[in-house]
Amino acid sequence: MGEEQHAAQPARRGGRPPLTESRKDEIRLEIAIAAVRLFTEQGLDGTSVAQIADAAGIATRTLWRYFPSKEACAGPLLSFGLDRFTSYVRDWPTDLPLAGAADDTRWFSDASPTRLLLVIDLFRLTQAEPTLDQVWIRCYSDAVAPLAVVLGERLGLPADDLRIKVKASMLLASMHQGLRHYVCRAPGEHGLSLEDTIRAAARIGLAAAEAPEL
Template structure:
């Protein structure tokens, strides 16, 4: 059953890549479920079995980007600051070419969400999932139960901070054509998380 689930996840991701490309090239209104199905080499019926609406087809690509950042935080050693960890993790876990393309696709969709409410809904749903993924990481970092109000508030703040940076960097790169290095993007994430949590997160964990 697990193999079947993984196969379906990969199939949904493949469809999502086609949908993101079509939405970017043609716009949401100019792209139909039939168009996405044709690009993916599937029947339209299969598309609707995988997704509730054409706009929700972007979710697997967006989720891949969100899950990657959750994984990065899960690898955060207690003795390192966030900035130190982000720099080191970028070297030890480099992006593959397909990962880079997926990140670009996610950034493009992020720039479209301001004018496309249905895409915005999909985008925010993925960030809600990201918030839930942050909770155990933050609880462990702060030495508090996952149900603690401070943990939940920090998870919400970190998610909001990440979303703002994601939107700002995406707009700068995709819309304005500016060059934002990985170091600059990581520095923005570090600063945003520190500011959003009033310094609770960002530094190394102090030994007890």
């Protein structure tokens, strides 16, 4: 009887419970923050995967499960901002001109100041590190499709419509150029603040996204 009862009980699985997707995303972002800090302090060549893993508080073998290279570790820091912007555009009231969203930059200014500064540092690094620039290009490319879905729903067109794809690409390009413009200023050069630069770039991109085709 005892053996039969024991056999009928489900076997227990050892080890830790599987991580949720949201927790995996958090870990990726934590790794990205640790990586960009080290890249900024030591340079890309001077930073090892083991150092990134140690700074993130994980084992090196765990890091390799999340990223194929040390450069790729920076990706989630860029994707986080792009995803946040896409969500912001999606939630903008449909009865208001889309360009008006440029004057409300909470998607940008509400982000962690530390994280925001790291994004700026990362953009500066991409100027001199082609492999990091490739990471940005990949993040930008991956962000086009989700933004196209959002714009398509707003404008009543399918996300795979060429016009919507072009509009999504232009809108992301405007944000990209805004950041580039800010980080490429010469030391001591006067100009718009970071938030005002992003606002100006966003206004151009958002207006173009909602403008009727010629």
